Amino acid sequence: MGVRPKVHREELAGAISRIARRRAAVDDVHRDRLPDAADSDPREVLRYLRQFSGTDIPRWVLQADVCDALILNNWLWWEDRRTELHFLLEGRRRGLFLDQLGAQVGVGKQGVRDRIDRLEALLRYDRPNEKLTRAARAAAKVADQRRTAEDTWIKNHQAMLRDAIAELLEQAGRLVADGEDREWLDELAVDTNAEGDLGRTIMPILGLAVDELRTSPAVLALPATRPPHPVHEALARCDALRGAFAAVTDKPVGRAQRRRSEAIGL
Known part of the structure; x- marks a missing residue:
C-alpha cells in the first residue's frame, strides 16, 4: 500500500462541515448525534457515518460522504503516524530500553531505531525511508x-x-x-x-x-x-x-x- 495523500487542517475542517450540512438537510432522526463543529474529532464523525448510512439516506449524500470520509481517514492515518513517533521518542527520552519499546510494536532493538527513522522520514518527506532521515541530519537546507x-x-x-x-x-x-x-x-x-x-x-x-x-x-x-x-x-x-x-x-x-x-x- 502506498503513502496516503497528506491532508491540510483546512481540508479536514471543510470535509466535516460538508458532511454536517448534507446530513442536516436529509437526516431528521439521527442528525443530533453528529459532531458538526469544524474541529470535531474525525473518528466520531466516521463512527456516525458508519452507523447511520442506511437506505433512508439519499444516494448522492452517501456518495459525497464517502469522498469526505476518506479525507478524514487520511488525516487520521497521518495523525496515527505522528502519535507513534511521539511516544517512541518520548520512550527513549524517558530512559526505556529499546527492547521494551520494541515489544510494544513487534520489533527488536534495531527495528525500533529503523522505525523511528522511517517515521521521521515519512513525516518530513512523505516517504517511509529511514535513509532519508539519516542523510538529512547533515542537510538542513532541504526545506529551503x-x-x-x-x-x-x-x-x-x-x-x-x-x-x-x-x-x-x-x-x-x-x-x-x-x-x-x-x-x-x-x-x-x-x-x-x-x-x-x-x-x-x-x-x-x-x-x-x-x-x-x-x-x-x-x-x-x-x-x-x-x-x-x-x-x-x-x-x-x-x-x-x-x-x-x-x-x-x-x-x-x-x-x-x-x-x-x-x-x-x-
Whole structure:
C-alpha cells in the first residue's frame, strides 16, 4: 500500500462541515448525534457515518460522504503516524530500553531505531525511508530547496494553472449556484483575480476547491458518459497539475495521475 495523500487542517475542517450540512438537510432522526463543529474529532464523525448510512439516506449524500470520509481517514492515518513517533521518542527520552519499546510494536532493538527513522522520514518527506532521515541530519537546507523548487514550478506554470482554474470555475459556475457550498471555489476565484503572479498558497486552495466541486450534489448526480462531462475533464486537469506539483518535492504520485500529467504536457 502506498503513502496516503497528506491532508491540510483546512481540508479536514471543510470535509466535516460538508458532511454536517448534507446530513442536516436529509437526516431528521439521527442528525443530533453528529459532531458538526469544524474541529470535531474525525473518528466520531466516521463512527456516525458508519452507523447511520442506511437506505433512508439519499444516494448522492452517501456518495459525497464517502469522498469526505476518506479525507478524514487520511488525516487520521497521518495523525496515527505522528502519535507513534511521539511516544517512541518520548520512550527513549524517558530512559526505556529499546527492547521494551520494541515489544510494544513487534520489533527488536534495531527495528525500533529503523522505525523511528522511517517515521521521521515519512513525516518530513512523505516517504517511509529511514535513509532519508539519516542523510538529512547533515542537510538542513532541504526545506529551503523544496520551497525554491515549488516556487519555480508555479512560476513556470502560471499560464497553465490559470487556464485550468478558469475552466474549473467556469464549470462550477454552471453547476453550483451562488449560496451553495462553494467557499473554496470563491476563494480560488479571488486569488486568481488578484494582481501579480500566483503564489505557493494557490495549490492547497486549488485542492480544497476541487474537493468542494467534486462532492457537490450537482456533480455527483451527473451520469458517467463518454466522452466525460466537461466538469470531470476540468477536475482531471486540476488533479494532474496538483500531481505534477507534488512530484516536484518527491511526493508520491499515482500512476493514473502521472498519465494525466503526461497527457496535458507536464
